[in-house]
Amino acid sequence: xxxxxxxxxxxxxxxxxxxxxxxxxxxxxxxxxxxxxxxxxxxxxxxxxxxxxxxxxxxxxxxxxxxxxxxxxxxxxxxxxxxxxxxxxxxxxxxxxxxxxxxxxxxxxxxxxxxxxxxxxxxxxxxxxxxxxxxxxxxxxxxxxxxxxxxxxxxxxxxxxxxxxxxxxxxxxxxxxxxxxxxxxxxxxxxxxxxxxxxxxxxxxxxxxxxxxxxxxxxxxxxxxxxxxxxxxxxxxxxxxxxxxxxxxxxxxxxx
Amino acid sequence: xxxxxxxxxxxxxxxxxxxxxxxxxxxxxxxxxxxxxxxxxxxxxxxxxxxxxxxxxxxxxxx
Amino acid sequence: xxxxxxxxxxxxxxxxxxxxxxxxxxxxxxxxxxxxxxxxxxxxxxxxxxxxxxxxxxxxxxxxxxxxxxxxxxxxxxxxxxxxxxxxxxxxxxxxxxxxxxxxxxxxxxxxxxxxxxxxxxxxxxxxxxxxxxxxxxxxxxxxxxxxxxxxxxxxxxxxxxxxxxxxxxxxxxxxxxxxxxxxxxxxxxxxxxxxxxxxxxxxxxxxxxxxxxxxxxxxxxx
Numbered sequence: 273x274x275x276x277x278x279x280x281x282x283x284x285x286x287x288x289x290x291x292x293x294x295x296x297x298x299x300x301x302x303x304x305x306x307x308x309x310x311x312x313x314x315x316x317x318x319x320x321x322x323x324x325x326x327x328x329x330x331x332x333x334x335x336x337x338x339x340x341x342x343x344x345x346x347x348x349x350x351x352x353x354x355x356x357x358x359x360x361x362x363x364x365x366x367x368x369x370x371x372x373x374x375x376x377x378x379x380x381x382x383x384x385x386x387x388x389x390x391x392x393x394x395x396x397x398x399x400x401x402x403x404x405x406x407x408x409x410x411x412x413x414x415x416x417x418x419x420x421x422x423x424x425x426x427x428x429x430x431x432x433x434x435x436x437x438x439x440x441x442x443x444x445x446x447x448x449x450x451x452x453x454x455x456x457x458x459x460x461x462x463x464x465x466x467x468x469x470x471x472x473x474x475x476x477x478x479x480x481x482x483x484x485x486x487x488x489x490x491x492x493x494x495x496x497x498x499x500x501x502x503x504x505x506x507x508x509x510x511x512x513x514x515x516x517x518x519x520x521x522x523x524x525x526x527x528x
Numbered sequence: 529x530x531x532x533x534x535x536x537x538x539x540x541x542x543x544x545x546x547x548x549x550x551x552x553x554x555x556x557x558x559x560x561x562x563x564x565x566x567x568x569x570x571x572x573x574x575x576x577x578x579x580x581x582x583x584x585x586x587x588x589x590x591x
Numbered sequence: 592x593x594x595x596x597x598x599x600x601x602x603x604x605x606x607x608x609x610x611x612x613x614x615x616x617x618x619x620x621x622x623x624x625x626x627x628x629x630x631x632x633x634x635x636x637x638x639x640x641x642x643x644x645x646x647x648x649x650x651x652x653x654x655x656x657x658x659x660x661x662x663x664x665x666x667x668x669x670x671x672x673x674x675x676x677x678x679x680x681x682x683x684x685x686x687x688x689x690x691x692x693x694x695x696x697x698x699x700x701x702x703x704x705x706x707x708x709x710x711x712x713x714x715x716x717x718x719x720x721x722x723x724x725x726x727x728x729x730x731x732x733x734x735x736x737x738x739x740x741x742x743x744x745x746x747x748x749x750x751x752x753x754x755x756x757x758x759x760x761x762x763x764x765x766x767x768x769x770x771x772x773x774x775x776x777x778x779x780x781x782x783x784x785x786x787x788x789x790x791x792x793x794x795x796x797x798x799x800x801x802x803x804x805x806x807x808x809x810x811x812x813x814x
Contacts, residue, residue, distance in 0.1 A: 296548055306566075315564070317555065322533055326545065333547035339558040362806075382561050390554040397547050417760040424756050428747050437810045438743050442757060445739055445803050449761050452792065456764035463771065494561055502569035522580045 289366045289506045292517045296502040305497040305508040314520075319484040322523030327481075333397040336390050338485055343490040344387035344408070347415055350380030350496060354422070358440025368504075370436035371511070373443070374426065375503035378446045379496060381419035387412050418446045421513035432511065595680040596688045600718050603692035606665075606741045613661055617697045618704055621654040625708045643712040644722070644773035650708075651726055652762055653743035655733045658697045659758070660751050662689065662741040663808070672745075673812050686804035687797075690738040698730025712776070721776035721786075729769040729791045735793075736761045742807035765792060 288294055320338035327334035354376035361369035391409045392402050403409075422439050429435030478483075512518050535541040544551045607613050628638060628646045666672040675685050705726050706719050714722065740757040744750035772785035 315692040317572070321551070321555070322535065325534060331547060332544035333550050335544070335551050336554045339554050343558065379565055382565055386558050386561050393550050393554050393557075397550055399589045414760050414763055417756075421760060423745060424753055426755055428744070428749070434813065438807065439802055441739070441807050441810065442743060445736075445761065448799065449764070452764050453760070456767045460767045460771070472735060494535050495566070496581055499569060502566065502573060506569055506573040506576055509573070509580070513580055518580070519584055522577055525577070 279524055282511075288368055289364070291368060291512050292515075294368050295505055295508050295521075298505055302498065302501050302505075305448065305501065306495050309491055309494035309498050312487055312494060316484055316488035316491050319487060324484050325478075325479075325480050331397055333394060336394040338488045340387055340390040340394060341485060342489045343383045343390065344412060345489060346443060346492045346496055347384040347387055350376050351415065351418065351443070351450065352375065352447065354380060355440075355443040358436070358443050361436055362440050367433075367511070368508075370433070371504055371507045372500065373440060374432075375500045375507060377419060377423050377426065377439075379499050379503075381416060381423060383492075383496075384412055384416040384419060388416060405461070407458045410461070411457045414453050414457070415450070418443075418450075422446070437521070592681055592684055595684045596691075599675075599685050599688035600692050603689060604695060607692065607696045613658070614696050614700070616732060617654040617658040618700050620657055621650050621701055621704065622708065624650040624653055625712065629712070640713040640715060640777070643709065643714040644718070644729070645770045646712060646776060647705060647708060647714070647722060648726075648729075648766055648770040648773065651705065651730060652733065652766055654701055655697055655730055655737060656755055656758065656762075659737040659741045659754050662693050662738055663745040663811075664750075667745045667811070672808065676808060676812055682805035682808070683801045686738065686742075686801040690735045690800065690804065693738060694731050694734040698734055699727070701730055702726035704707065714773075716774035717779065718773050721772045721782050725769045725772040725782075726787060728786065728793050729765050732765050732789070732793045732796050733762060735796040735804075736765075737798055739803045739807055742804045742811060744811075745808070746811040765789070768792070 316338065320335055324335065324338070326332045354373045355375040357369045357376065360366055361373060388409065391406075391412065395404050395406075395409075396402050422443050425442055426435050426439050429438055509518060509522075542548055542552075625646060628642065632642070633639070663672060666675070676682060702723050705722050709719050709722055737754070737758050740761075741750075741755045743757065744753050747753065768785050768788050772782050772789065775785060776782050
């Protein structure tokens with residue numbers, strides 16, 4: 273069985289399982305992603321605020337899209353990442369995958385929060401009220417609830433390995449449910465509020481508008497990678513603090 | 529970038545055609561949340577390394 | 592395989608009948624919550640008739656939620672659960688039997704008592720059949736999904752509120768389609784589409800949920 277598995281997966285997959293190797297490689301990747309995130313987010317923000325043309329209907333409040341859409345996309349991608357990392361942790365009993373899943377939850381929840389609050393702020397000039405039961409906002413709210421559930425379960429479980437398995441099961445169940453929730457909320461929305469125009473569905477957005485959006489989106493992804501790796505490295509150190517390599521690393525690096 | 533700047537004066541830029549409050553509030557919240565998500569794990573990593581350093585120093589003195 | 596299912600089911604049902612509280616408390620809770628709405632909002636007949644589908648469905652959902660805490664608790668406390676998982680029998684079937692027993696002791700009575708509450712809330716008579724059918728299918732899904740959360744939290748001391756936190760987001764699609772089915776029966780529109788979707792969600796959870804329940808139970812039982 274072991275031999276079979278070894279042939280199935282590439283070599284880096286097994287190297288990933290070693291906390292030491294993972295700590296080293298994330299240490300090299302971290303500055304790259306950190307600089308990319310900072311650069312792209314700065315560029316995107318300046319572009320979005322100063323150079324992107326205003327929307328002909330919504331005027332300048334349209335600029336909120338450059339925060340709202342990337343954070344909403346990120347919130348969903350992070351949930352998928354978390355669930356898949358949890359699944360890898362269960363199937364291959366890989367501790368690093370458990371830690372990745374653990375590191376994902378708070379970032380995903382904060383992105384869902386940003387998407388919700390910017391959606392609400394956007395709603396004020398667009399619909400005239402701070403909250404509208406719009407399909408996208410409602411399913412984002414439910415996604416935030418799913419994150420809360422995962423985080424609460426993690427906090428309630430004592431032992432990290434047990435908590436990791438329990439939250440992995442929960443996030444996989446959530447992953448199966450997300451499309452069903454999205455579908456049912458969209459359907460419910462059309463039933464109760466016909467013909468409210470959605471914030472982001474624009475027929476053919478011009479290049480000047482979507483190019484900065486793309487820059488922001490990539491910037492947000494790089495930010496996620498940075499934040500996740502920072503959390504992951506702290507988690508690796510704290511769980512491996514009794515090993516020789518951590519001792520060597522910590523005593524050597526008196527500069528940082 | 530190649531586009532024209534959309535605002536000619538600072539006041540116009542801050543006002544955002546009357547939507548200034550909404551736009552600036554959104555961007556401020558996003559910047560705040562992103563910074564917290566980077567600084568908080570950074571700080572906790574620093575703290576952990578420092579506490580481990582102290583621990584290992586104590587242990588080496590005991591020996 | 593089926594032998595395990597029937598053995599576990601009959602054992603759980605027998606236990607439920609011995610402890611009448613497990614059986615009656617959700618029903619009484621259902622009744623009480625539904626009574627809160629006329630008291631808290633308005634007793635006007637036309638207003639109640641308008642909100643009745645939603646109120647009945649939300650109350651049934653909350654009553655199911657309340658009963659989830661006890662699903663695995665007693666078996667966990669006296670060590671039966673560990674024995675069941677150690678036995679060579681299929682854990683899938685055991686998990687399915689547990690969820691099924693939970694539905695028979697909560698969902699089924701809730702659905703059967705719903706017409707009484709429907710009359711008290713002035714739900715139009717043509718919608719009562721749809722209410723009962725949607726509750727029968729819907730509460731089965733609720734039991735299966737709830738059993739996952741119950742299995743995850745069974746080893747924890749303060750599981751009660753946590754279960755609600757884990758499971759309410761998963762319950763939302765069932766609530767939406769269940770309440771919409773009744774609403775559309777009130778309006779005299781066809782309801783088969785809604786019932787079909789409820790049925791599809793039930794079928795999906797029937798196939799997948801026992802895996803998640805069994806895996807969760809293993810996690811909870813492991814030290």
